[in-house]
Amino acid sequence: MRAVVTVVGKDRPGIIAKVSTLLFENNMNILDISQTIMSEDIFSMIMLVDMKSSVVADVSEKLAALASEIGMSIHLQNEELFNSMHRI
Amino acid sequence: MINPFEILETINMIDRENLDIRTITMGISLKNCTDPDVDRACEKIYNKITTYAKDLVKVGEDIEKQFGIPIINKRISVTPIATVVDALDNPDTDKCLKIAKTLDAAAKKVGVNFIGGFSALVHKGFTKGERILIESLPTVLANTDIVCSSVNVGSTRAGINMDAVALMGRIIKEAAEATKDNGGFACAKLVVFCNAVEDNPFMAGAFHGEGEGDSVINVGVSGPGVVKCALEKVKGEPFGVVAETIKNTAFKITRMGQLVASEASKRLGVPFGIVDLSLAPTPAVGDSVAYILEEMGLEKCGTHGTTAALALLNDAVKKGGVMASSYVGGLSGAFIPVSEDAGMIAAVSEGALSIEKLEAMTCVCSVGLDMIAVPGSTTAETLSCIIADEAAIGMVNSKTTAVRIIPAPGMDVGDTVDFGGLLGTGPVMPLSKYSGTDFVARGGRIPAPLQSLKN
Numbered sequence: 001m002r003a004v005v006t007v008v009g010k011d012r013p014g015i016i017a018k019v020s021t022l023l024f025e026n027n028m029n030i031l032d033i034s035q036t037i038m039s040e041d042i043f044s045m046i047m048l049v050d051m052k053s054s055v056v057a058d059v060s061e062k063l064a065a066l067a068s069e070i071g072m073s074i075h076l077q078n079e080e081l082f083n084s085m086h087r088i
Numbered sequence: 089m090i091n092p093f094e095i096l097e098t099i100n101m102i103d104r105e106n107l108d109i110r111t112i113t114m115g116i117s118l119k120n121c122t123d124p125d126v127d128r129a130c131e132k133i134y135n136k137i138t139t140y141a142k143d144l145v146k147v148g149e150d151i152e153k154q155f156g157i158p159i160i161n162k163r164i165s166v167t168p169i170a171t172v173v174d175a176l177d178n179p180d181t182d183k184c185l186k187i188a189k190t191l192d193a194a195a196k197k198v199g200v201n202f203i204g205g206f207s208a209l210v211h212k213g214f215t216k217g218e219r220i221l222i223e224s225l226p227t228v229l230a231n232t233d234i235v236c237s238s239v240n241v242g243s244t245r246a247g248i249n250m251d252a253v254a255l256m257g258r259i260i261k262e263a264a265e266a267t268k269d270n271g272g273f274a275c276a277k278l279v280v281f282c283n284a285v286e287d288n289p290f291m292a293g294a295f296h297g298e299g300e301g302d303s304v305i306n307v308g309v310s311g312p313g314v315v316k317c318a319l320e321k322v323k324g325e326p327f328g329v330v331a332e333t334i335k336n337t338a339f340k341i342t343r344m345g346q347l348v349a350s351e352a353s354k355r356l357g358v359p360f361g362i363v364d365l366s367l368a369p370t371p372a373v374g375d376s377v378a379y380i381l382e383e384m385g386l387e388k389c390g391t392h393g394t395t396a397a398l399a400l401l402n403d404a405v406k407k408g409g410v411m412a413s414s415y416v417g418g419l420s421g422a423f424i425p426v427s428e429d430a431g432m433i434a435a436v437s438e439g440a441l442s443i444e445k446l447e448a449m450t451c452v453c454s455v456g457l458d459m460i461a462v463p464g465s466t467t468a469e470t471l472s473c474i475i476a477d478e479a480a481i482g483m484v485n486s487k488t489t490a491v492r493i494i495p496a497p498g499m500d501v502g503d504t505v506d507f508g509g510l511l512g513t514g515p516v517m518p519l520s521k522y523s524g525t526d527f528v529a530r531g532g533r534i535p536a537p538l539q540s541l542k543n
Contacts, residue, residue: 001154004090004095006095006096008099034092044096046092046095046096056154057150073103075156076156077099077157078155081098081344082094084344085094085098085343085344086091086098086340087090
């Protein structure tokens with residue numbers, strides 16, 4: 001399935017490295033990345049990834065652990081959610 | 089790829105504005121589970137529910153994880169149990185209790201948090217089984233944990249069965265007494281309807297209607313917090329802008345409901361029924377319908393102007409939601425349950441919101457006088473009169489109305505009843521001190537209104 005990973009929080013070095021390493025270690029392929037700094041120091045990154053739906057729960061837990069480690073908010077959600085909410 | 093702002097908007101709605109799927113409810117027909125022998129009937133019921141719904145909770149949790157959307161409740165509704173009771177040899181209260189305990193056990197086995205459908209539809213008259221089922225309600229609701237009950241006492245087509253209205257006043261009173269140590273908790277699991285709908289996914293009034301198939305998935309969405317936050321951005325704008333903002337928000341909320349409903353239906357192999365477009369509040373701060381009304385410019389929910397604000401809200405939610413789902417049904421409207429809505433609780437406590445105003449509000453929204461605590465000294469006849477008033481509003485306006493009222497034993501105005509969890513806390517509300525005993529004592533049936541003759 002295709003999923004959207006969003007990472008939001010105060011900017012600091014190593015965010016992209018840590019998140020993408022975790023995704024790589026879990027056999028997830030990054031299809032697209034959009035990253036920006038909002039209002040001076042708020043880091044925001046959105047990644048489109050390809051992954052097996054069977055590992056979603058496991059990866060979500062790992063991402064949650066990473067999120068608390070680096071003090072960011074990280075979500076992993078099926079792309080279909082955004083398509084259905086924002087596209088007619 | 090989707091625009092980053094849209095992605096962040098969705099995440100913000102879920103994280104900060106309490107957007108969630110309120111319930112996935114599986115409707116299960118028990119028409120093929122009747123039997124003259126109560127033990128055999130119970131066995132069939134238990135087996136069917138635990139087979140059909142065995143994956144319901146797991147599928148709900150999987151969808152929750154994959155889509156990152158909280159799905160608060162997984163529930164079951166069944167065919168009105170009066171159908172099962174009517175098929176029994178020599179039905180009595182003990183047999184009703186046995187069936188209710190079977191429902192309770194089956195629901196607990198599959199891990200859902202409520203099972204609805206211990207119900208009877210008596211808007212025109214009673215069968216023997218229906219009367220026995222209703223008489224058993226105080227015992228049943230006091231001796232089961234997650235069984236919910238509803239009784240339909242009126243409809244636009246049939247009028248109001250005033251014998252049933254009188255009976256329900258007494259039953260509610262007895263149900264409160266039977267659970268007097270828990271603030272009359274049994275009454276929170278009992279709804280009296282006019283024009284009950286067959287595909288409502290929300291408790292306590294859910295049942296699997298006569299016209300439904302063997303099994304169905306219905307989904308109820310929520311999101312008062314999202315609507316409130318959207319309205320914060322259009323402060324002072326005219327009502328056209330307010331309505332448009334609510335419609336846009338309702339569309340997005342409902343699309344999420346539609347997605348979850350079709351996904352659940354596919355994974356469970358059960359047909360998709362409807363998405364219910366209701367705004368269902370919870371006691372959590374920021375998840376209140378009252379605060380939406382206040383955001384429109386009312387100092388307190390319940391003041392003059394509240395009915396108009398609610399009418400606009402209710403209509404805009406439907407207009408926005410209806411295009412977002414292939415099948416819309418259930419109750420579909422804004423709920424105003426007092427004890428489950430932080431803003432309503434505050435409005436009642438501060439004297440801004442009265443039962444008379446709530447009654448007026450029920451004319452323009454779904455559903456009715458919901459989760460209202462009244463003094464324990466309230467008589468059965470007064471409760472019946474309240475039910476009759478609500479049923480009349482439903483009957484004349486061709487809409488669903490309901491009464492879920494709790495005459496909290498030993499409590500009076502100024503006290504607060506705590507029901508816990510999603511059911512919240514209810515300040516005891518004052519009622520008129522004048523009686524309608526002779527009105528209720530007449531019995532019989534209020535004829536269907538002129539608007540029933542549409543053919």
